[in-house]
Amino acid sequence: MVQVLWQRRKFYGYVRIAKRIRKLLKCRLSNRTIWKVMRELGIQSTMYRKRSKKPTTTTDMPQKPNLMRHLADLSEVVTTDITYIQLINQNWVYLATAYDPKARKVLAWQVGQQMTQDLAVAPIQALIHQGYTFKMVHSDMGSQYTSRLFETTLTDAHLRHSYSRKGKPADNGRIEAY
Structure with missing residues (x-):
């Protein structure tokens, strides 16, 4: 049969x-x-399931240092990330956050319609204007965080920049998990 x-x-x-x-x-x-x-x-279907490729990171930017990796004290570190949120009306917005990994709380955030370098910089600038003291910002290797505007903002505020490894969101795990 x-x-x-x-x-x-x-x-x-x-x-x-x-x-x-x-x-x-x-x-x-x-x-x-x-x-x-x-x-x-010895029979099989002539149709095959279309296999989708696993997304890969495609950036020409060389890997930058993960300074936070060997820190025991996270008291002067702020981590940052951008995520997207779907609204009730089916539109999408982007949420950029600055997070204190030691206290495990969001320090500043900004919502935007597009994922831009200005959106990435906004929470860090808010912390600087509030007088929040920190020495290092840790982020992923996204284009917003490797942009000239973001780097200049950190340099002007005398802040060091630490990066997650490409394709390794676990390096920035605390903010990814909140």
Whole structure:
């Protein structure tokens, strides 16, 4: 029966053939059983599932140092990240946050319609204007955080910049998890 169904519709795989046999014979039959039978008969579907590629990081920027990696005391470190949020009306907005990893709280945030370098800089500038004391900012290697505007803002405020490794969000895990 498996071979007959397969010859009629060669694009059917074991799942579809099993479903069709269950419907025709009104019996219990597992997909795995049909898979084994098809393998023994040397037949398979002519259709293949389209496999999507895993997204990769594509940046020409060389890896920059992860200064926060070896710190025991995170009291003067601020981590920053941008995430997106879907609104009720199906639109998307971007949320840039500055986060204190030691106190585990958001210190400043900014919402924007687009993910820009200005959006990335806004929470850091807010902390500077509030007089919040910190010596280092840790971020990912996103284009907003490697931009000239972001780097200049940190340099002007005498702040060091630490970066997560490319494609390793766990390096900035505390802000990614909040």
